[in-house]
Amino acid sequence: MPDIAPAEIADSPLATRRRALAVLCITDARAKAAAARALYTDLQAHGGTVTDVDEILVAEGSAAIPGRPERPELVPPQQVDRRRSLHTLAGRAVMIHALCHIEFNAINLALDAVWRFAGMPEAYYRDWLRVADEEALHFTLLADHLATLGATYGDYPAHNSLWEMTDRTSGDVLARMALVPRTLEARGLDASPPVRAKLAEVGDTAAAEIIDIILRDEVGHVAIGNHWYRWLCAQRGLDPIATYARLAEQYRAPKLRGPFNLEARRAAGFDEDELAWLEASAG
Template sequence: MPLDTHGAAPGLAAPTLRRQALAILCVNDAGEKAAATRRMRQAADAMAAQAIGIGIEESLHAGLPLPGRPLLPELVPPQRVERRRSIHTPAGRCALIHALAHIEFNAINLALDAIWRFAGMPVAFYLDWLRVADEEALHFTLLAQHLATLGARYGDFPAHNSLWEMADKTAGDVLARMALVPRTLEARGLDASPPVRAKLAAAGDHEAAAIIDVILRDEVGHVAIGNHWYRWLCAARGLDPVATYAELAERYQAPRLRPPFNLAARRAAGFAEDELAWLDAQAGQ
């Protein structure tokens, strides 16, 4: 019987948090996925943490291709994504807001995937990624609503799939996932957000600039969660975090990060000084 993302399947006990996350990950409609994710967090918050049925040791298997996504936007290789137009034009501003919305839609999927895919982690791991999923759903909703005020909607522009492609690569190892999604790809947002915000404000789109403020504030916390669980896993496996990150980045062909880096935000998100020094050294090569 299919799971009801509003609650329990008819006649059955409430599905575990991990089962709910998998069910929502399979939802195709972007708006419904965001809304269902927010309902899941609200339901969890209404209960004491110990009362939440997480299903930590459950063996789960996806019965559908992941992630669920709408027919549009068309997914194309990154080099085929149209070059950004001037954001001082309505079309250029729509294209930028759409690109940001696509990132946040993928971020919902990534957080949901972390919840359902990786069994055997501490309870706090699942609650942390539930918080991330909820906040990414809020970000997507804010951007999609703002895009509508500009006369466009999510799906109107082509987009690329690089974020989910890294999720696929790291599906077999939670350590690699923590290293290369929140600490690498999502951390790039810490660097990119201030200049994007400045451009939007300069173009007179103060509503979009305010949304970027919300996103940057929350993304510091999301990257901090990735840092925490990456270090927790390194400690559990007896691994050096800096050397292990370098090895994982090479093995999984993670994109090389380019300056300028938002060092204040990265420090706030928990990057250690030796990690920032390694990042700076790699950027200089």
């Protein structure tokens, strides 16, 4: 599917799920963020249903997705530069670039959750379109701040782990909810406070304030993943904890390690049994 300008998507009569696919296929990062925000704004302004058009989506979804720019270069996680000091401008640029890349991929995974999975309740699609809108805001805030550090998104290599799990779980919405929002994204709840503290320590107040916004919103995003994971488990008559353990092994999810931000995870809907299991199974 070729790139479609954000204005064309906003004016499109296509069903919302097909429009989400069109935004997912945009290759320009800033244009994608703008289009994701416009799509959610339009849905909020005009209401209506998120219509299924699965026979069209199957054909159009066979295109290479997600759309992404030629840069950053994607490398294995161990090759991503993490050694630069945040006391230097270059070191902060590398850190903000890494966060930018996470948020860019988060836009993609939210849009993919909308177009790919048919037959979910209307609220499911609206939830994930809101997530796409907020992830697009995060990306834009970080990309703008990166510019003040003399860099642009794409300037440094990045890894693709978040999207790889998104792609790996493309055949089952239950696995997607289990292993992307409430596993990989939930890691951000644990990582954000120490990252924020480091940025504040070196005097980058603007970046620290952006992290505050991201953490606030990510609690809601993980809560959405928890809600729909539990809904799907109930629909299928599955135990959430046992099912999560099975899916994590089946899809080779990364083993989570503490310390965990238990306050944020509770706010995001993890119950005490899940948290106890998480801490007991952590490496």
